[in-house]
Amino acid sequence: MNSLKIERQNGNVPKSVAGEDHVSGFIAYLAEAEIPDGFKTEHVQAVSTINTAEKLGITDTANSWSVKVLHYQLSEIFRINPSISLYVGIFTKPTDYKFTEIKTVQNFANGRIRQMALWCGDKAFDADDLTAIQGVADALDAENAPLSILYAPQVTAIGELPTNVAGANQYRTSVVIAQAGSGIAAELYAAEANQTAKASVSAVGVVLGLVSAAAVHQSIGWVKNFPTGVNVPAFSDGTLYRDIDKALIEQLDAGRYLFFVTHVGQAGSYMNDSHTMDSAISDYAMIENVRTMDKAVRGIRTYLVPELGGNIYVDAETGKMQAYSISHLETTANKALEDMEKAGELSGYRVEIDPDQNILSTSEVEIIIRQVAVGVMRKIKVKIGFAQTA
Template sequence: MATSLTIVRQNGNVPKSQNGQDHVSGFVAYLLEADIPAAFKTEPVQAVSTIDKAEELGITADATAWSVKMLHYQLEEVFRINPSITLYVGLFSKPESMTFQELKTVQNYAEGAIRQMAIWNGDTAPTADNIVKLETVADSLDTENAPLSTLYAPLVSNYKNLPSNLATNNPRVSVVIAQAGSGTGAELYKSKDNKTKATVSAIGVALGTLSKAAVHQCIAWVKNFPSGISMPALGDGTLVRTIDKGELEKLDTNRYLFLNNVVGVAGSYWNDSHTMDSPTSDYAAIESVRTMDKAVRGIRTYLTPELGGNVYIDPDTGKLQSYTVSHLETTANIPLEEMEKAGELSGYKAEIDAEQDVLSTSTIEVTIKNVPVGVVRKFKVKIGFVKSLE
């Protein structure tokens, strides 16, 4: 026999890396105490870089508990959409009364780095009270300089009975009612005991997509963000293709996120990037919230070192010296300039009024003006015959 050397390439599932921290994400699930894997009982929050790591921690596709199988599916979907995600997973025993304070536990574990967090609560119907509680926790994190957006996956027992009053003043909360109508997601949904029915959800797809998108990008961008789910459904198992267009428009008007087919394009895509805020708000879309959060984080990073420093006053007018104003405006503009170069802002400007009485107040007010990047949500095309093109 002739000698030979055979080399077999292996896939080590080495986690990819992305620049910056816009992809840093969290995933929270509320399970029965008995179903929580042992590793998460010791430490409820774990860094999970690959599906292999999740399996090492006891989140497996062949687990005894349905909820753990479901969680494995969600994480597989997250890594399928965005292999470069930095992910922190928190598993908690479901409390009698939901407060969602566990989001703080996960964000604190990540040292405030998480930009978006998914919450699976698929055995609990959505209520205005729960949405407000989620917003309250997210707002509290914002005051602690750790802002994030949340994707919430509740129980959908009948899509026609979903509340229509959730979109009030909750810009940091988006409600995901999507689910796969075929494949593993559908099989998991069908396998759940009918007496304790729960929504599987496509929350993993949503989190993967949001973490992959740049902060200014809408997750409904057809060209960039296909879901990979060929047959979309809602959380009650109803296939989207069987739902009347008027019903889907009603769900969209009520600002839910779901997957939909697009005529002439294969696959399915998010209907929009709604938050549970008023549709006329500056923060009605997730990308608006994420863009502003990034700007705020950047400005804080550059201006904080200036605290406690000296500023100079014109002795004749009592105004701030022009070079002091120029220095501070330039400093505040640095992160915004970086965002504009990255295509995340259309324009920006930091302004400081030199008339401020800093000697009396020790306070300098800085006004930041940002021009966002637009999103095309509709095209209106006029077409017809003419005698000539002249």
């Protein structure tokens, strides 16, 4: 009998979204012999789909355990956010980590990267790492290429992690200690060759996917919007979340680490919060605050740079800046913030310019901008009881 059979194929065509909030980076450090062929000459590549990664030599059948982990991380990133624009950097494992490769990848992307993950599965966590990473990030910020960094080090004993390393303006770094306790991640962790000090598989790919998928003002801890898709949450030492004492969970959260948690009545797992390693009382204690400010700064710069070298008119009688010159600059500085407010990324803003500034002497105009952030509801308190009437 005659017949026609059509089979649907998934071409994994990369999706495109507006803006650049989703532009991300991923760095891994491998032994020289383990570096995939596609990264041996050019250590940084744009990777739009898992198919692209596989063509570059990042496969789940590789002889290298680390390359298999890298394939898993990228698969998780694309699972969470198929629309991500991703730059992957694979570098030879250094004897002394300076993390300057962050700048290498950011420069390759022409400063477009907004968030980046560092997988260092066999490098034990060290507080000095945070200082080094923040230093590179600060240098990029000074070059108008700010970004947030998710750092995934080796964790051999979750109870031995220091909980007093947050602070000192480490607001561009977050430490991920999450791992999936089942599926591919658990299989990879079990297969890790060093049985005494196992390298961590980590779930930094999941976290990067969540950050890149979230609007800049949104917390990745939002239960309704950002499930992890990990059914059995664990930590980077293989310990399951359900086996950890609540006191240690609270201690790790207070230490500002990122990991998976569960909620009674909700299936799956979620992020404990969106901490950076800055002080808990800092304006930049959460990733969404850093991303929101970075977006505002990038936008304001885009509109104000063309004004450099332009004329400012002065009232001949008072010496003050003319009102129409002030109005023009305020309107120009407002544009990026107006767009962000319309998108729900800011609650409000205000731009002010003092007309008494002596522009003729200094050739400098000071603009003061105040932003009102969007709040995040981290706790809900409900009072309930019986009453004679409603």
